[in-house]
Amino acid sequence: MSGFSFLFRELLGSIRARSALLLSAASVLVFVSIASFATLLLLGGTSPSVETQRIRPDEIVASLSPRLSAERVDDLYLEIQARSDVSSISFRFAEEVSPGSTGGRFFIRATSTEAAPELLAAVEVLDGITEVTGGEPLPPAANVGLSPAFRIGLLVALVASIVLGLVLAREGYRALLRAFHGEIRIMRLSGTPERTIAAPVAALGLLLGLLTGLLLVVGVYLGLYAAGDSTSSIAELQSAGRVFGVTAAGFVLSLLLGGLGGLLGASLLSGRGFASGARR
């Protein structure tokens, strides 16, 4: 272990400007990838439908009991439509609006914003109506879902940053091993096993992955803290368990990517330029 920690420190001491730059850039890209990953999992779920997100001040959404017959729904529809303070009404199945829900919804628009509260009170007491919302805008925080285009963009960023990060990491390790070449030669001449030479390189990758993962943990914490002040409903929407799970998954992904980068770096030792002359 003392040999490993010595070699690890010596390897760190061989980091020069070029390798530092490349490895930092690789770490930033790994961070981008795990941040995209976390964003996709935290905010990229089913986005609330447009109708439920943005209820205008003059709009009311009335939920119907799933046990109502079609005739009763028709009757209710006509009854509400007949009111003088109703400008328009439409019916949609609850499943269309909110997957997994049953029953139906009336989307009712009052003739004016002022008329909406009275209309809401009148609809609320109708037989077969289970819940009525609206008449006032919902808090903007409810609109946390990501658009499909943004989700695709995040996926592309995730893949691209992983690939580019690994390419940069490999170049960073190549520059680092070039600076460490004399030491590698001395170790090989003196019969140091290849795994002893490669282990610190792989460990450096894990360390970079660990640091990047910790950065994600801090970033998520700060993000939630900042969002908690302005839009408390984010915290309501995203349970603590889910945030913890996604952050942990991002952390593990970061470790895996860092470790993979380290292994790529260690694999350079057997490639052209660093290969041992010995065949065993």
Next chain:
Amino acid sequence: MIQVSELHFTTEDGIKVLEDVDLHLERGELAYLVGEASAGKSLLLSLLAAQEPPQQGQILVNGRNVARLSREKALRLRRQIGFLPQGFVPSTRTVLGNLTFKLRALGDFREQAEEKALHALELVGLLRHQRTEAAELSAAERLRLGLALAICDDPLLLLIDDLFDGLDAEDQDQICGLLDRIHERGMTILAAARGPLPPKAVGGRVLELVDGRVTER
């Protein structure tokens, strides 16, 4: 210490570099292996140092058959051999730093490594250069540093390739004297050299590698 019999080696291009080589070196013996460039000296030394596996024939180093050694055992044997390859370039450290790096990488603690390193530097006459950057050394001093690196862990066998390469006559004589001093400590030494040996290289056997065969001079 070294027993080579019926050793053959052919390159991928089909060139026979070593052909039926027989060589015997006793423990504590000093021998010079001379031969022209590309005669196969470096290859023979690499085979003896367990850096290359033999194709055909037998190599016994310290009683162990190099061809039959597992990877681990070959590495262990390599640790008992001080090998200074042709065109050795030290790492970009101080003279002392090069030696302590090797020793610490092999598992020595700092104090132990420094003690061994200073002892080796004293033997090769580089003690006053211990804080000098290795890159600033002359060719002869670099060779001395290479020798110090090869012997600092007290190996059983010292193999040196292209011993006098790039040295003037005075440096060659001094290196011969240095080899004699190392030899006096009981180390077995085989040093390969191109062309004629300097007049001071009189302390050991002289072997010649010609047409893939080793003969006594």
